[in-house]
Amino acid sequence: MADALLSAVVNTILDNINSLWLQEFGITGGLKTELESLQSTLTTIQAVLLDAEEKQWTSEAIKNWLRKLKDAAYDVDDRESKSQSCLVDGTNLEFLNLFEEEDEQYEDKEKIVNVLFNTRLRDENDLSIYAICGMGGLGKTTLIQLVYNDERVERAFDLRIWVCVSDSFEVIRLTRAIIESIDVSSCEIKELDPLQRHLQERLMRKRFLLILDDVWSESSAKWESLRNPLMSGANGSTVIVTTRIEKVAHIMATPILPIYHLGYLPEHDSWLLFKQRAFQRESEGNNMKLERIGKQIVKKCGGVPLAVKALGSMLRLKRKESEWLSVKESEIWELSDDGSSILPALRLSYDNLPPYLRQCFAYCCIFPKDTKMDKSWLIELWIANGFVPPRGQRELCEIGDEIFNELSWRSFFQDVKEHHDGTITCKMHDLIHDLAISIMRFECYMFDIIKCVDISHCHSLKQTPPEISCLAHLLELSIFIVRKDRGCGIGELKELNLGNELCIKELVNVEGSTEAKSANLMRKLNLKSLSLIWGKNAGEFPDNEEEVLSSLQPHSNLLYLQICGYQGLVLAAWMIEGYRVSRH
Ligand SMILES: Nc1ncnc2c1ncn2[C@@H]1O[C@H](COP(=O)(O)OP(=O)(O)OP(=O)(O)O)[C@@H](O)[C@H]1O
Numbered sequence: 001m002a003d004a005l006l007s008a009v010v011n012t013i014l015d016n017i018n019s020l021w022l023q024e025f026g027i028t029g030g031l032k033t034e035l036e037s038l039q040s041t042l043t044t045i046q047a048v049l050l051d052a053e054e055k056q057w058t059s060e061a062i063k064n065w066l067r068k069l070k071d072a073a074y075d076v077d078d079r080e081s082k083s084q085s086c087l088v089d090g091t092n093l094e095f096l097n098l099f100e101e102e103d104e105q106y107e108d109k110e111k112i113v114n115v116l117f118n119t120r121l122r123d124e125n126d127l128s129i130y131a132i133c134g135m136g137g138l139g140k141t142t143l144i145q146l147v148y149n150d151e152r153v154e155r156a157f158d159l160r161i162w163v164c165v166s167d168s169f170e171v172i173r174l175t176r177a178i179i180e181s182i183d184v185s186s187c188e189i190k191e192l193d194p195l196q197r198h199l200q201e202r203l204m205r206k207r208f209l210l211i212l213d214d215v216w217s218e219s220s221a222k223w224e225s226l227r228n229p230l231m232s233g234a235n236g237s238t239v240i241v242t243t244r245i246e247k248v249a250h251i252m253a254t255p256i257l258p259i260y261h262l263g264y265l266p267e268h269d270s271w272l273l274f275k276q277r278a279f280q281r282e283s284e285g286n287n288m289k290l291e292r293i294g295k296q297i298v299k300k301c302g303g304v305p306l307a308v309k310a311l312g313s314m315l316r317l318k319r320k321e322s323e324w325l326s327v328k329e330s331e332i333w334e335l336s337d338d339g340s341s342i343l344p345a346l347r348l349s350y351d352n353l354p355p356y357l358r359q360c361f362a363y364c365c366i367f368p369k370d371t372k373m374d375k376s377w378l379i380e381l382w383i384a385n386g387f388v389p390p391r392g393q394r395e396l397c398e399i400g401d402e403i404f405n406e407l408s409w410r411s412f413f414q415d416v417k418e419h420h421d422g423t424i425t426c427k428m429h430d431l432i433h434d435l436a437i438s439i440m441r442f443e444c445y446m447f448d449i450i451k452c453v454d455i456s457h458c459h460s461l462k463q464t465p466p467e468i469s470c471l472a473h474l475l476e477l478s479i480f481i482v483r484k485d486r487g488c489g490i491g492e493l494k495e496l497n498l499g500n501e502l503c504i505k506e507l508v509n510v511e512g513s514t515e516a517k518s519a520n521l522m523r524k525l526n527l528k529s530l531s532l533i534w535g536k537n538a539g540e541f542p543d544n545e546e547e548v549l550s551s552l553q554p555h556s557n558l559l560y561l562q563i564c565g566y567q568g569l570v571l572a573a574w575m576i577e578g579y580r581v582s583r584h
């Protein structure tokens with residue numbers, strides 16, 4: 001599946017590079033050369049890929065190699081889509097058609113336009129720098145395109161300049177890109193000093209609006225160097241920065257200007273966007289069954305337009321109810337085809353993290369979706385698992401605190417709240433949780449080092465992390481909740497050499513003795529305490545409780561056994577003296 005997906009990605013990128021938009025927009029200079037070189041690399045990748053696919057993943061080396069290739073292909077895909085988004089004057093008609101004047105996005109646009117014209121908010125004698133912040137795919141670039149193309153904005157500035165910054169903040173490249181955008185021709189100057197002087201001349205007495213789209217760099221020195229020549233513009237000149245990283249917004253923005261946190265697309269607007277992508281003709285929108293499933297799919301996207309659009313497009317050619325249901329029931333990371341474009345886009349945020357932050361983030365996938373995570377407890381878990389790197393004499397908690405803040409600033413955590421008792425909690429957006437799981441699945445080796453998962457305080461938990469058996473070195477797991485979903489059955493415990501305390505909940509979901517035996521409790525020599533909890537509601541297999549209990553025999557090293565909610569008439573034969581039984 002994954003190899004087919006990779007071929008599909010490469011094919012799509014090649015199609016796009018060859019497509020008319022390159023010619024239509026008459027791309028010149030460096031961008032054209034770069035795209036031509038990408039095209040040639042991709043053609044080679046495609047040929048080698050066919051060969052590798054024929055070999056059917058027989059060797060580890062090929063698997064490894066395909067993985068690297070996939071990263072490279074996604075990287076190219078990303079660069080290509082960024083190049084496309086540089087073409088801002090090709091106004092996004094789809095966007096404009098979809099949203100009428102009274103909608104949320106229009107309000108966002110108006111708020112930003114107002115700040116641009118609000119003289120009270122800005123120092124007219126100085127350059128104003130305004131930052132827009134939000135997670136990947138939320139619509140920052142799209143929104144700024146609207147502002148950039150607004151007639152009032154066009155009239156108010158002598159020059160409008162758009163530069164896609166992306167992950168490499170090279171001052172020379174960016175200064176040259178600004179000049180090229182003003183001159184509408186390529187600039188051959190190579191050194192920074194003459195480039196800066198040239199830019200100063202171009203901006204002299206001009207009121208300009210500069211968009212720096214998609215900034216990742218946290219280097220204030222580099223930013224200062226880029227900003228210096230911009231000061232020579234006329235009063236009222238403005239820079240708008242878009243970024244996924246709040247820290248970048250703080251470094252770059254004028255302190256008195258508020259940072260604009262872009263919100264999620266409301267459900268109704270998300271639905272309109274989805275409908276527009278998924279249904280080809282208006283009449284098809286009347287298919288009630290598909291509409292109902294579609295609305296649930298939209299919920300999954302949590303107001304991120306990138307996800308709404310990708311899933312809508314993916315279903316455009318699918319008309320069977322079962323196909324829609326399967327998308328509804330899959331996790332984003334299980335989807336192939338177009339749905340897979342969501343994770344690579346978000347993965348950029350992950351790839352941009354230093355390694356110790358990556359481990360701390362990916363670890364959070366052990367919490368089920370929508371869990372309120374307690375900050376100090378999370379930090380303790382990171383420390384216990386050795387993810388917090390020591391730095392000189394500093395306390396690990398303090399470093400953990402910084403890691404937590406970094407992850408919040410980078411939009412990995414949301415709803416960060418301080419409660420009246422001083423505790424701080426946060427959550428992860430569903431898509432970010434999907435990203436964490438996909439990373440865990442793909443890079444399981446990293447999790448080999450996890451030894452303890454303590455979720456004993458999560459009283460409202462409905463699910464333990466799926467496929468927990470991946471954590472091959474796990475020695476302690478406080479709670480395991482049995483579910484019928486894939487990767488959540490009691491058999492997940494089979495190979496885990498668990499010790500200390502284990503509480504197995506929702507045993508009503510165990511089908512019979514074969515499944516119960518697959519937990520292999522008998523071989524867990526280090527287990528000291530075991531709780532077997534059947535669950536409040538009668539399960540699907542009510543007659544099997546005696547059979548299930550009989551097959552859950554633990555090792556005789558066990559010191560404490562608790563059984564709750566068991567409806568069987570007799571206890572199991574293995575429960576002979578030596579176990580201290582407390583029956584509820
Ligand atoms: N309000 C909207 N209506 C329709 N489509 C939208 C809207 N906002 C964003 N989109 C679409 O969602 C996708 C992602 O949007 P965009 O590129 O603007 O996100 P972003 O926040 O800039 O992401 P990144 O952090 O990756 O740069 C694009 O395909 C865009 O066309």
Ligand SMILES: [Mg+2]
Binds near residue numbers: 140141142213214242
């Ligand atoms: Mg963007």
